[in-house]
Amino acid sequence: MSEQNTVTSRRSFLGASALAGVALPHVHAAENNTIQVALVGCGGRGTGAAINALSVTNGPTKLVAMADVVPKKLNDSYDKLKSQFADQVDVPPERRFLGFDAFRQAMDSMKKGDVVILGTPPAFRWVMFSHAIDKGLHTFMEKPVTVDGPTTKRMLKLGELSAQKNLKVGVGLMVRHCRARQELLNRIRNGQIGEIIAMRAYRMGQGGGTAPPKPEGISELAYQISRFHAFLWASGGVFSDYYIHQIDECSWMKGAWPVEAHAVGGRHYRGDSLDQNFDVYSVQYTFPDGTKLYFDGRNMKGARDEFASYAHGSNGSAVISTLSHAPGMTRIYKGQKIPTVTSRKDLPLPEDPNLVWAFPQPEKSPYQWEWDDLMEAIRQDKPYNEVKRGAEASLVASMGRMAAHTGQIVTFDQILNCPHEFAPDVDKLTMDGPAPLQLGPDGKYPVPEPGIKIDREY
Numbered sequence: 001m002s003e004q005n006t007v008t009s010r011r012s013f014l015g016a017s018a019l020a021g022v023a024l025p026h027v028h029a030a031e032n033n034t035i036q037v038a039l040v041g042c043g044g045r046g047t048g049a050a051i052n053a054l055s056v057t058n059g060p061t062k063l064v065a066m067a068d069v070v071p072k073k074l075n076d077s078y079d080k081l082k083s084q085f086a087d088q089v090d091v092p093p094e095r096r097f098l099g100f101d102a103f104r105q106a107m108d109s110m111k112k113g114d115v116v117i118l119g120t121p122p123a124f125r126w127v128m129f130s131h132a133i134d135k136g137l138h139t140f141m142e143k144p145v146t147v148d149g150p151t152t153k154r155m156l157k158l159g160e161l162s163a164q165k166n167l168k169v170g171v172g173l174m175v176r177h178c179r180a181r182q183e184l185l186n187r188i189r190n191g192q193i194g195e196i197i198a199m200r201a202y203r204m205g206q207g208g209g210t211a212p213p214k215p216e217g218i219s220e221l222a223y224q225i226s227r228f229h230a231f232l233w234a235s236g237g238v239f240s241d242y243y244i245h246q247i248d249e250c251s252w253m254k255g256a257w258p259v260e261a262h263a264v265g266g267r268h269y270r271g272d273s274l275d276q277n278f279d280v281y282s283v284q285y286t287f288p289d290g291t292k293l294y295f296d297g298r299n300m301k302g303a304r305d306e307f308a309s310y311a312h313g314s315n316g317s318a319v320i321s322t323l324s325h326a327p328g329m330t331r332i333y334k335g336q337k338i339p340t341v342t343s344r345k346d347l348p349l350p351e352d353p354n355l356v357w358a359f360p361q362p363e364k365s366p367y368q369w370e371w372d373d374l375m376e377a378i379r380q381d382k383p384y385n386e387v388k389r390g391a392e393a394s395l396v397a398s399m400g401r402m403a404a405h406t407g408q409i410v411t412f413d414q415i416l417n418c419p420h421e422f423a424p425d426v427d428k429l430t431m432d433g434p435a436p437l438q439l440g441p442d443g444k445y446p447v448p449e450p451g452i453k454i455d456r457e458y
Contacts, residue, residue, distance in 0.1 A: 133158060177370040
């Protein structure tokens, strides 16, 4: 969601659109084989997903509905998409919906078998996915899909229901669709680096997830949604939203989910930010066979950056991610000495006598591959449902986050069964109503206190 300072109330949104709440006829594409798409959540990631959806080459696609709570976001997204895909964007003003009910209106304008993109903050994922299932829509939803144990249980049940209805569902953990990583996985499974004995991953950047004091003229809820990375109820914080990718890709290469997490983290200097995040996180994940994944995350301006994932085996080592999600530049080395790449200035890599294999460059973006695969499954009616692994990846991220925030060892079963639901009434929120999180008497939002708050994160 946008971080702009002005968000109109739901009431004025609905008043601004004469068609809001009016039952609209189903939109039918001119071509029988055209897959129609609705975009719910028009921020950067949602717009990016729409670009990928309109860029598939295995059949025609058309964007026919959009929804958001922020007019500027929706308008900016529409302008960008229309400029790039003029003939594939058919979203007149009456199918650009605003407000907390906008997602329903957008989906209600679609027909069974169409596709909806859910690009809103993850707190709303289960609510919107429920409606997509009711409408018979295939779904692409961004990660994470849950932020706590109760919503994970709910999402797992929804995943089963969507599969029973033969709905195709993609989850935005796009690295699993990367052909370079798939080739690396095959090589690891075939024993090219021996048994995995340790894994490590880093996501260190220049900041993120901050929330300065709320400006005048914006509701508390609208403010928290606009800064959703700052609030655990809305996003799971930077840990869940940023770190899930590398935790997921390492677990994929290992062939198992971690069963427990032991972590440290802390807030060192956040300025006037009122967010709930830590500046640094360091998590030791343990897999069922005892193998460890060491994950380090940091969001500090001026500190050293690194964005990479590695697997160390008994007979060699592998690079899962080199510098970012794309390109993966996956590689296998003899021994354990792997060149460190911290910026594009380190590329191209010099010749290395220990290099055994490297995926050919350039490589296609996994953001596009995941859409190619989803659309192919829809067109060919192949089984395709990523909800379970998306929910489990989200839960494993929450497990590491909770371990850092409480100062306790947290197991997979403990986080799944933790009763603390961050926003239990998220399906009942209205833009002019109260937010799930309130300022304390000290004028600050509650933050994790490891060792003090040990059975909940705040």
